[in-house]
Amino acid sequence: MTALHTDLLVIGFGKGGKTLAAAMGRQGRKVIMVEQSDLMYGGTCINIGCVPTKALIHRASVRPPEADPRSWFADSVAWTGSLTSLLRKKNFDMLDSLDSVTVVTGTAAFIDEKRVEVTAGDDRLEITADTIVINTGAQPVVPDIPGLRDSAHLITGTELIGSSDLPRRVAVVGGGYQGIEFAAMLSHYGAEATVLERASRVLRREDEDVAEAAEKILRDQGVTFVTGADVTRVTDSGDTAVVHYEANGTAGSLEVDAVLAAAGRAPRTAELRLDAAGVRTTDTGAVEVDQYLRTSRPHIFAVGDVNGGPQFTYISLDDYRIVADQMAGEGKRSTADRVAVPYTLFMTPPLARVGMTETEARATGRPVRVAAKPIAAIAAMPRARILDDVRGLMKFVIDAETDAILGAALLSVDAQELVNTVALAMRSGVTASSLRDAIWTHPSSTEAFNEVLANVVR
Numbered sequence: 180m181t182a183l184h185t186d187l188l189v190i191g192f193g194k195g196g197k198t199l200a201a202a203m204g205r206q207g208r209k210v211i212m213v214e215q216s217d218l219m220y221g222g223t224c225i226n227i228g229c230v231p232t233k234a235l236i237h238r239a240s241v242r243p244p245e246a247d248p249r250s251w252f253a254d255s256v257a258w259t260g261s262l263t264s265l266l267r268k269k270n271f272d273m274l275d276s277l278d279s280v281t282v283v284t285g286t287a288a289f290i291d292e293k294r295v296e297v298t299a300g301d302d303r304l305e306i307t308a309d310t311i312v313i314n315t316g317a318q319p320v321v322p323d324i325p326g327l328r329d330s331a332h333l334i335t336g337t338e339l340i341g342s343s344d345l346p347r348r349v350a351v352v353g354g355g356y357q358g359i360e361f362a363a364m365l366s367h368y369g370a371e372a373t374v375l376e377r378a379s380r381v382l383r384r385e386d387e388d389v390a391e392a393a394e395k396i397l398r399d400q401g402v403t404f405v406t407g408a409d410v411t412r413v414t415d416s417g418d419t420a421v422v423h424y425e426a427n428g429t430a431g432s433l434e435v436d437a438v439l440a441a442a443g444r445a446p447r448t449a450e451l452r453l454d455a456a457g458v459r460t461t462d463t464g465a466v467e468v469d470q471y472l473r474t475s476r477p478h479i480f481a482v483g484d485v486n487g488g489p490q491f492t493y494i495s496l497d498d499y500r501i502v503a504d505q506m507a508g509e510g511k512r513s514t515a516d517r518v519a520v521p522y523t524l525f526m527t528p529p530l531a532r533v534g535m536t537e538t539e540a541r542a543t544g545r546p547v548r549v550a551a552k553p554i555a556a557i558a559a560m561p562r563a564r565i566l567d568d569v570r571g572l573m574k575f576v577i578d579a580e581t582d583a584i585l586g587a588a589l590l591s592v593d594a595q596e597l598v599n600t601v602a603l604a605m606r607s608g609v610t611a612s613s614l615r616d617a618i619w620t621h622p623s624s625t626e627a628f629n630e631v632l633a634n635v636v637r
């Protein structure tokens with residue numbers, strides 16, 4: 180077995196790890212990046228996550244009327260494949276072009292707290308490192324439903340976006356981010372999508388008025404929701420599967436071509452042999468870290484989905500900043516600094532959120548003011564009419580005493596961009612009145628803030 184020593188070993192080509200590898204490599208440190216698959220250079224987001232899903236969602240919205248939806252789906256999958264290949268190559272080159280960085284393709288596992296073994300077929304490589312960063316991401320959870328794991332019709336999101344064959348009828352198990360985005364996307368391509376969600380409603384993190392508005396848009400578009408659903412069994416029957424469930428005391432079943440597992444993603448640690456290194460995990464199977472992302476072994480860090488934090492690419496990127504600050508900065512940055520972290524659910528139009536919901540704000544006991552308006556009623560936002568989509572609403576939750584913005588829910592065209600302005604305002608202490616009275620370009624979606632923030636509804 181060959182043995183190497185390096186300053187920094189990164190396990191997994193995710194967002195935080197690759198950014199750290201490039202930054203430390205540019206500073207002249209010796210870095211080894213280990214990635215288990217050459218189809219995953221660049222990690223989940225660009226290969227099987229954010230980028231391909233949003234590309235397919237976008238392509239669904241630009242289908243020419245004369246194009247057959249199924250052929251358009253196949254074309255879109257091919258187009259998306261070219262895009263991810265391009266990004267994968269750029270990501271590989273970003274590290275490979277640095278003299279001090281080596282990319283090793285193989286699966287990493289700890290031998291002890293300083294030594295890691297990388298395996299690729301019969302090849303073995305032993306690496307020792309001063310600092311080790313675990314960035315192995317997460318993997319889909321397939322719920323333990325009788326018949327599901329053995330069903331020939333079970334698919335994950337990765338399989339769905341890699342196949343040019345659009346399933347005609349799909350049961351989506353789980354109504355979280357993946358469930359809703361995939362169901363919305365599939366229905367845009369003409370498939371029948373039914374979301375089976377265990378909880379009593381979808382989007383349960385959102386205020387009821389916001390969740391209802393979003394759900395109505397999805398239902399109008401053709402997505403079916405079964406909430407309070409206990410999926411009891413999946414049985415294959417030739418070319419189709421039958422999904423049996425109980426919801427609100429009633430038994431039901433669905434015959435479908437595919438059953439999509441969208442019931443969450445669990446930290447990926449199984450292959451790492453963390454025990455050998457003395458790296459502890461939490462009850463949920465994540466690598467246990469402190470606010471500086473150090474594991475129970477101080478020279479080993481964990482960044483991204485594997486450390487059990489919010490599963491977003493930009494959180495993995497911020498994890499990089501914290502570890503880089505530990506390795507080469509003042510060591511002050513921590514997860515505790517994070518304020519007003521926004522997120523976007525990419526339905527059409529998108530639902531973006533930041534800060535507290537109205538329910539959360541009222542639960543604090545402070546006086547709360549709510550400013551809101553349906554998009555169709557906002558005269559100062561012709562942008563939505565130009566894009567021919569006036570669905571949705573905007574809602575701001577404001578501290579009635581201090582005028583501070585406590586949170587916002589934006590269900591509208593461009594919401595994925597708008598929310599970043601609101602988040603920056605919240606972080607910078609910009610008041611609701613300042614956001615309301617600011618000068619914005621025209622025609623833009625941001626100018627809606629002039630009108631919505633002036634419309635106090637309660």
Ligand SMILES: Cc1cc2nc3c(=O)[nH]c(=O)nc-3n(C[C@H](O)[C@H](O)[C@H](O)COP(=O)(O)OP(=O)(O)OC[C@H]3O[C@@H](n4cnc5c(N)ncnc54)[C@H](O)[C@@H]3O)c2cc1C
Nearest residue numbers: 191193194215222223228287315316483484490491492495
């Ligand atoms: C369908 C889907 C859509 C999403 N959409 C969004 C979105 O719109 N916006 C957003 O912010 N987030 C989105 N996410 C979440 C986002 O993709 C993840 O939070 C993010 O990619 C996590 O990055 P990471 O740094 O944790 O590692 P990852 O990017 O997951 O990288 C981990 C890497 O480690 C490798 N690896 C694993 N084990 C080993 C091992 N033992 N040895 C060597 N290599 C190993 C894996 O092959 C992988 O390449 C989406 C996720 C999915 C699945």
Ligand SMILES: NC(=O)c1ccc[n+]([C@@H]2O[C@H](COP(=O)([O-])OP(=O)(O)OC[C@H]3O[C@@H](n4cnc5c(N)ncnc54)[C@H](O)[C@@H]3O)[C@@H](O)[C@H]2O)c1
Nearest residue numbers: 322353354355356357358375376377441442443444490523
């Ligand atoms: N736009 C984005 O930012 C985006 C998009 C996709 C994924 N992601 C990330 O990926 C992560 C994983 O997404 P996800 O949607 O798989 O997970 P999730 O945790 O968001 O949602 C999983 C849903 O499945 C339900 N569920 C679990 N078991 C079930 C069962 N047996 N039957 C019915 N319902 C069941 C849960 O109640 C939950 O609502 C998310 O947490 C998110 O951070 C982000």
